[in-house]
Amino acid sequence: MRVAVIGVGLIGGSIALAAGDAAGAEVVAWDTDPAALDTAARIGAIEQPAASLEQAVASAEAVFVAVPVGALPDTVARVLAAAPRDCVVTDVGSTKRAIVAGQDDQRFVGGHPLAGAETAGVAHARTDLFDGATWYLTPTPRSSAVLYERLHQLLVALGARPEPIDADTHDAILALVSHLPHVLANALVAEATEALASERSRLPASGPSFRDATRVAGAPSAIWTDIYLSNRDALIAQLDAFVERLRSVRVLLADGDAAAISAWNEAAAEHRRRLLHDQPGGGAPPTA
Amino acid sequence: MRVAVIGVGLIGGSIALAAGDAAGAEVVAWDTDPAALDTAARIGAIEQPAASLEQAVASAEAVFVAVPVGALPDTVARVLAAAPRDCVVTDVGSTKRAIVAGQDDQRFVGGHPLAGAETAGVAHARTDLFDGATWYLTPTPRSSAVLYERLHQLLVALGARPEPIDADTHDAILALVSHLPHVLANALVAEATEALASERSRLPASGPSFRDATRVAGAPSAIWTDIYLSNRDALIAQLDAFVERLRSVRVLLADGDAAAISAWNEAAAEHRRRLLHDQPGGGAPPTA
Numbered sequence: 001m002r003v004a005v006i007g008v009g010l011i012g013g014s015i016a017l018a019a020g021d022a023a024g025a026e027v028v029a030w031d032t033d034p035a036a037l038d039t040a041a042r043i044g045a046i047e048q049p050a051a052s053l054e055q056a057v058a059s060a061e062a063v064f065v066a067v068p069v070g071a072l073p074d075t076v077a078r079v080l081a082a083a084p085r086d087c088v089v090t091d092v093g094s095t096k097r098a099i100v101a102g103q104d105d106q107r108f109v110g111g112h113p114l115a116g117a118e119t120a121g122v123a124h125a126r127t128d129l130f131d132g133a134t135w136y137l138t139p140t141p142r143s144s145a146v147l148y149e150r151l152h153q154l155l156v157a158l159g160a161r162p163e164p165i166d167a168d169t170h171d172a173i174l175a176l177v178s179h180l181p182h183v184l185a186n187a188l189v190a191e192a193t194e195a196l197a198s199e200r201s202r203l204p205a206s207g208p209s210f211r212d213a214t215r216v217a218g219a220p221s222a223i224w225t226d227i228y229l230s231n232r233d234a235l236i237a238q239l240d241a242f243v244e245r246l247r248s249v250r251v252l253l254a255d256g257d258a259a260a261i262s263a264w265n266e267a268a269a270e271h272r273r274r275l276l277h278d279q280p281g282g283g284a285p286p287t288a
Numbered sequence: 289m290r291v292a293v294i295g296v297g298l299i300g301g302s303i304a305l306a307a308g309d310a311a312g313a314e315v316v317a318w319d320t321d322p323a324a325l326d327t328a329a330r331i332g333a334i335e336q337p338a339a340s341l342e343q344a345v346a347s348a349e350a351v352f353v354a355v356p357v358g359a360l361p362d363t364v365a366r367v368l369a370a371a372p373r374d375c376v377v378t379d380v381g382s383t384k385r386a387i388v389a390g391q392d393d394q395r396f397v398g399g400h401p402l403a404g405a406e407t408a409g410v411a412h413a414r415t416d417l418f419d420g421a422t423w424y425l426t427p428t429p430r431s432s433a434v435l436y437e438r439l440h441q442l443l444v445a446l447g448a449r450p451e452p453i454d455a456d457t458h459d460a461i462l463a464l465v466s467h468l469p470h471v472l473a474n475a476l477v478a479e480a481t482e483a484l485a486s487e488r489s490r491l492p493a494s495g496p497s498f499r500d501a502t503r504v505a506g507a508p509s510a511i512w513t514d515i516y517l518s519n520r521d522a523l524i525a526q527l528d529a530f531v532e533r534l535r536s537v538r539v540l541l542a543d544g545d546a547a548a549i550s551a552w553n554e555a556a557a558e559h560r561r562r563l564l565h566d567q568p569g570g571g572a573p574p575t576a
Contacts, residue, residue, distance in 0.1 A: 176483050181501035184472055186556035187533045191526075193559040195464050211564060213469035215500045218557020221550040228549050232541040238479075239538050243531055245475045250527050253520040261516050262509040268474035269506020271481040276499065 001025040001154065004060035006053055006079060007032075008040040011092050011113065012066030013125030015158065016045035021127045023157035030056035039122045054082040062154055064111075065091040069226035072099045080105050088147035094174060094223075095230040096138045096167040109148050110138035110167060112174075113160060128159065135160035138167045175234035179227060180242060183235070185217035289442065292348035293317040294341055294367060296328040299380050299401065300354030301413030303446065304333035309415045311445035318344035327410045342370040350442055352399075353379040357514035360387045368393050376435035382462060382511075383518040384426045384455040397436050398426035398455065400462075401448060416447065423448035426455045463522035467515060468530060471523070473505035 003025040005016045012029070013036075019025040030050040031037050037049035050056035057063050057079050067075050072093050079089050080103075090111040093099055100110045115133035135155050139148045155162040165173075192210070228235065252264055291313040293304045300317070301324075307313040318338040319325050325337035338344035345351050345367050355363050360381050367377050368391075378399040381387055388398045403421035423443050427436045443450040453461075480498070516523065540552055 173484070176480055177498040181476065181497040183534070183537055184476075184501060185497075185560075186553060187530060187537060188469065188472075189556050189559040189563060191530055191533055192464055192563055195526075195529075196461070196563075209469040209473075209504045210465040212500045212503045213472060214560055214564075216497045217560040218553055218555075221553045221557075224553055225546050225550045228541060228553075229544060229546055232544060236538055236541055238483075239534055239541075241483075242475060242479055243534055245479055246471070246527055246531055249471055249475060250524055253516060253524055253527075256517060256520060258513050258517055262513045265474060265506055265509045265512055265516075267506075268477050269509075271477035272473075272502055272505040275477060275480055275484075276502075 002059055002061050003027050003154070004050075004056045004063045004083075005029040005046075006056060006063065006065045006075060007067035008036045008045065008122045008125075009066060010121060010124050010129070011115075012064065013040050013043070013045045013122035014115075014127065014129035015064050015066060015092075016040060017043070017125050017127040018130060018158040019154070020045070022159060023154060025062075025154075028056045028060065036122050040125070043123065043125060045122065045125055053078055057083045057087070059084065060087050062151060063087060063089045065089065067091075068223055069093045069095055069099075069230050073102050076103065076108065080107060083107065086147075088144075088151045090137075090151055093230075094178070094227045096136070096170045098230050100138050100140060100167040104142055106142050106144040107147055109143050109151055111151070111155075112136040112138075112170065115160075130155075131159040133160050135162045136165050136170055137162050138165060138170060171231050171234045172237075175231055175238045179231055179235045180238045182216050182219055182224065183239065184242075185214045188214050189217045289313040290347055290349050291315050291442070292338075292344045292351045292371075293334075294344060294351065294353045294363060295319055295355035295359075296324045296333065296410045296413075297354060298409060298412050298417070299403075300352065301328050301331070301333045301410035302403075302415065302417035303352050303354060303380075304328060305331070305413050305415040306418060306446040307442070308333070310447060311442060313350075313442075316344045316348065324410050328413070331411065331413060333410065333413055341366055345371045345375070347372065348375050350439060351375060351377045353377065355379075356511055357381045357383055357387075357518050361390050364391065364396065368395060371395065374435075376432075376439045378425075378439055381518075382466070382515045384424070384458045386518050388426050388428060388455040392430050394430050394432045395435055397431050397439055399439070399443075400424040400426075400458065403448075418443075419447040421448050423450045424453050424458055425450050426453060426458060459519050459522045460525075463519055463526045467519055467523045468526045470504050470507055470512065471527065472530075473502045476502050477505045 003019045005012045008029050008031045016027045016029050020027045027046050028050050029040055029046045030053050040046045060083060063079050063083055065075050065079055072091050076091060083089055087107055089108050091099055092111055092113055094112060096110045113130055113133055113135040115130050152162045252260055291307045293300045296317050296319045304315045304317050308315045315334050316338050317328055317334040318341050328334045329336060348371060351367050351371055353363050353367055360379050371377055375395055377396050379387055380399055380401055382400060384398045401418055401421055401423040403418050440450045540548055
């Protein structure tokens with residue numbers, strides 16, 4: 001199998017590594033940044049850089065486009081123009097409606113691996129990054145079933161668990177379980193910065209609940225600005241629902257009914273257990 | 289130094305262990321639950337259980353009341369009635385205004401160690417639980433300076449960093465950095481439970497941002513119902529401010545200005561660095 005990777009950050013680099021190591025593929029890569037390609041070659045993710053995007057995909061059987069969400073439409077269009085007729089083309093973007101709606105080529109299948117983070121760059125690429133990871137695929141009625149199946153098998157060879165989903169559902173779920181938590185983290189650090197300044201106080205040295213709640217505050221703008229923009233309608237819908245829920249918590253607190261507060265809190269414990277019961281790190285909560 | 293501990297969960301048990309080991313104190317303890325006292329004796333936190341609260345504190349020079357916030361007023365009153373005239377009495381409750389306002393005894397100094405969690409019970413008590421931990425103290429003008437100083441030195445001997453703070457500021461800060469994150473975690477799991485049910489979907493198997501954001505969802509009601517109740521005015525004020533902030537984020541998203549979204553996100557990264565820069569676990573955020 002000849003695999004091309006366009007964009008070699010942590011995700012693209014890890015795809016290149018895993019495709020070569022685990023799937024035994026012949027891997028070609030290209031990136032707008034020559035230094036990223038040099039690093040990819042140095043860590044053994046690719047044999048040698050391609051001279052252009054077109055050269056990288058010219059004889060590929062599968063192409064992964066691993067560039068930021070904002071650069072996807074143009075990059076995917078260039079790839080489809082240059083790739084062979086019998087080549088599956090996919091992306092790894094965190095939002096799926098825009099790129100899927102913009103493509104009617106039967107060779108394209110949108111994708112999104114839930115693994116790692118582009119932060120660290122190709123130097124941190126790992127061959128096992130996708131081991132056991134959910135990898136969403138968003139085939140449309142136009143997508144070629146044969147090419148979809150080829151991609152599916154390739155992802156399994158990378159160690160991932162491919163899961164088909166429609167783009168609308170994908171974006172709604174991700175707005176809730178990823179984009180909203182990022183917004184809440186950003187809002188919490190802003191609130192704390194303002195409040196502690198006015199109290200002329202400093203943050204308690206040990207605040208595990210605050211630390212966990214703000215772990216993703218200020219995630220890399222180069223990636224996240226695109227995500228927020230491309231999914232803002234779904235994210236706004238989740239924000240509105242969340243604010244409504246906070247209003248109901250406010251009523252609960254204002255009422256001051258201990259039994260009702262306990263019941264609400266017990267329900268949260270049960271919800272979390274059900275949501276995360278079979279997931280790593282999904283154990284019992286701390287309390288501080 | 290003769291130290292009495294009333295209530296031996298994780299915090300009380302760890303105080304007993306550290307007072308005996310690190311501070312070389314003679315430790316007596318009492319609990320409403322005989323099994324907790326047996327466990328405390330078995331793990332070497334105490335020599336032997338006292339027969340009553342009154343017996344435990346009869347000859348103490350320092351008493352730690354480590355019971356849930358709701359049981360503090362009655363328990364502290366009983367301790368003050370039975371303790372010697374020259375004995376400092378403190379508590380470890382997560383909210384401070386109610387207990388401090390209710391006491392005018394010069395022997396009482398409110399306290400709150402930011403360490404661990406009562407979840408795990410005395411069986412998980414550790415002699416090093418307070419190493420380097422901030423331990424808030426809320427002395428009032430009525431508090432005896434001599435007794436305050438004795439408590440301060442004892443906390444340093446336990447490994448903690450005592451920090452004086454007024455009860456109002458304490459409760460406002462904790463509402464923001466601990467109680468609000470707990471409310472957000474509870475609200476997120478409720479929202480996800482409802483949304484995923486209506487989507488007939490399941491949670492993506494790997495969602496590190498959701499997992500971090502909900503780590504404290506459903507923290508033990510036996511502790512947290514009291515915390516929510518006793519600090520609900522401060523918590524409601526933080527909730528209102530937070531909802532206002534989410535509204536401003538909604539406007540930002542609806543405007544769809546990439547530069548403004550990037551600037552907001554960069555500010556969050558900077559805020560978090562400043563808030564947590566010298567704290568354990570305060571490093572760069574992941575992105576997924």
